[in-house]
Amino acid sequence: MKLSSKMDRCRLSPMRKFNPYADAAKARGIKIYHLNIGQPDVATPKAYYEALANYADPVLSYAPSSGINEYVDSVRRYFKRIGVELERSEVLPTMGGSEALQMTIATLLDDGDEIVIPEPFYPNYHTSITLAGATIRPIPTYVEEGYFYADKARVEACINENTRAILMTSPGNPTGNVLSREELQLMLSIAKEHNLFIICDEVYREFVYDSDDLVSALQYEEYKDNVIVIDSVSKRFSACGARVGVVISKNKEFMSQVMKWAQCRLATPSVDQLASAALYDLDPSYFDEVKKEYCLRRDTCIAGLQAIPGVKCRTPRGAFYVMAALPVEDADDFQMWLLNEFDDNGETILFACGEPFYGTPGRGKNEIRIAYTINAPDIKRAMEILKIALEKYNNR
């Protein structure tokens, strides 16, 4: 029986690909430092659990397709604090940032369309875009340039008559790149000039380590018809398991079309939306401790990487990832060796291999993404293991 050729062209998650080998290593008694998944270890605020325990409606009924008012209003209050006024109809609750992306892409892209994305990019973008029948036109970036892409000529070289949208993540996954306000404005102006939507994945907005300036593309009124913002409670409040996000746009046609997807899946979970409202209403000082901790982890990770001969990386300004080029030909092969043949005092490491983060065939083969979502002493030890392993691997 024939299945969808579009689904066939999609890929399984590169972050989860090595799990069976990791499980086998664990079964042999090996301890693994997990640097492969952006799952924060920070405690979820108690307000979330209190909201769960206090849910009192005897019938757990459908939320409206357009979301629960308490949650939508908490999102609106949050944006008001950074100078953005949102109407009720401009905020659509979703099943995490993931569904916000799925529905946005399904609403914008047709067969044969192209979407411009700086590479390396979050690999899950590929699935939604392929299912829409569209393709990614990557803007190449390079570790040596700190994964820089906000340059008019460089972006415009990727725009053609099939281009419908630009998608960018700032702070970035996997690079940790953060656009300056000038760079963000440049990207928005390119979108406007070429009559394109610009999807701004801002789920890491609070995780910028050299600034307290909360930046959103929604703050630029001039580009409001072009901007679609993806947001989520997952990383921000260490509530990945809630699956609560939001898609925001002031473009009325987009919001009316995306509602068709929202109605097709009826609603997002009622209790999780209410509990997420409690998160958005936390005092912003909540982030101070969290940011301090991630900053320490980042610095520990970068110090460890810089002590390894042949490793290339730049200090990321935000999010909780580092992209690094290793002195190996094939990071996939190195990872397999780390799990199947190597250990240092019974310990090894698991990262995400770089290739699936690229759209250009062949790129990223020697790169890896490290998620610094484990504590600083563990990161320090993991970087020591990486150093020892690279020496051994390259002297086999």
Add this chain to the structure above:
Amino acid sequence: MKLSSKMDRCRLSPMRKFNPYADAAKARGIKIYHLNIGQPDVATPKAYYEALANYADPVLSYAPSSGINEYVDSVRRYFKRIGVELERSEVLPTMGGSEALQMTIATLLDDGDEIVIPEPFYPNYHTSITLAGATIRPIPTYVEEGYFYADKARVEACINENTRAILMTSPGNPTGNVLSREELQLMLSIAKEHNLFIICDEVYREFVYDSDDLVSALQYEEYKDNVIVIDSVSKRFSACGARVGVVISKNKEFMSQVMKWAQCRLATPSVDQLASAALYDLDPSYFDEVKKEYCLRRDTCIAGLQAIPGVKCRTPRGAFYVMAALPVEDADDFQMWLLNEFDDNGETILFACGEPFYGTPGRGKNEIRIAYTINAPDIKRAMEILKIALEKYNNR
């Protein structure tokens, strides 16, 4: 800016279309009997809320893309009770039956493909199928024949070289039709003979009023490579707001392809999955009271409808819907009149209009779907209002 032409061909939900007019009527002080949405008023079992309150993990982390074992195992135990042995890998938790359908359709259908569905059918099927680039080939059924479709010649007349799958809902929404075991086997055998997948939407499995026989297409081992079952806690346990469902298949290729969607959206909510496990483990006697109540409502609704001259309907065997043909030309116009111009002692009714449940243009215009999810005295009164309204409407 151009948006997706596929999304443009999708429709907004017919069940929610009249909400603004209903809100306006309410604002004028009119009481509305809501017969338009399948939202049960039955209390959600306490086990669900206890599980919410007892969630103890300090970090609300991602569930695996393949779901939480406690929930998957509760589903497996449930099916074991009706004679179906399921492997862990054959059960994939989803965001309600809705996402199970979205991902199944995206996994099976390509541009130009066709899927055979008896009409009238649940309108949300249309959105997922259109987004996949495929079209619905409806099997026509008629109220006079009790919406019967399980006939070899009738089904095969709809199968051609573009057909990839059959989709059926039993017990049915909107008809309340229930396939007999012979009819189910016939449908499965047609799928097998023509090398088609058969998607069996079984979310109303427990709601059959003249039998305690729990039927699932998974019980027919011979057709296991063809069968995909959609299931959900929403209706079964009156837990629509949980958004927890499941897609089940013994076809390994399908399960491996559908996993790409599962990984793309990362996970379904952790707490809701755990709480749903508690629901599946309820004693089956839980359904006795619930079924008795729905049976009373069905009988009340049918008695009311049969007392109205010119109304055609059949007593449905299952689910909680009745499809009825009214002595009007255009149910849409009648509904608008009911909300804008009519009341009986300050009361009126809201149903779902029939046309969007059909794939054949022009069909269903004089039909309506009634959801008997409100209590029996209210249903009795609603049917009285319908009778009075039809008289007035037809003698304007």
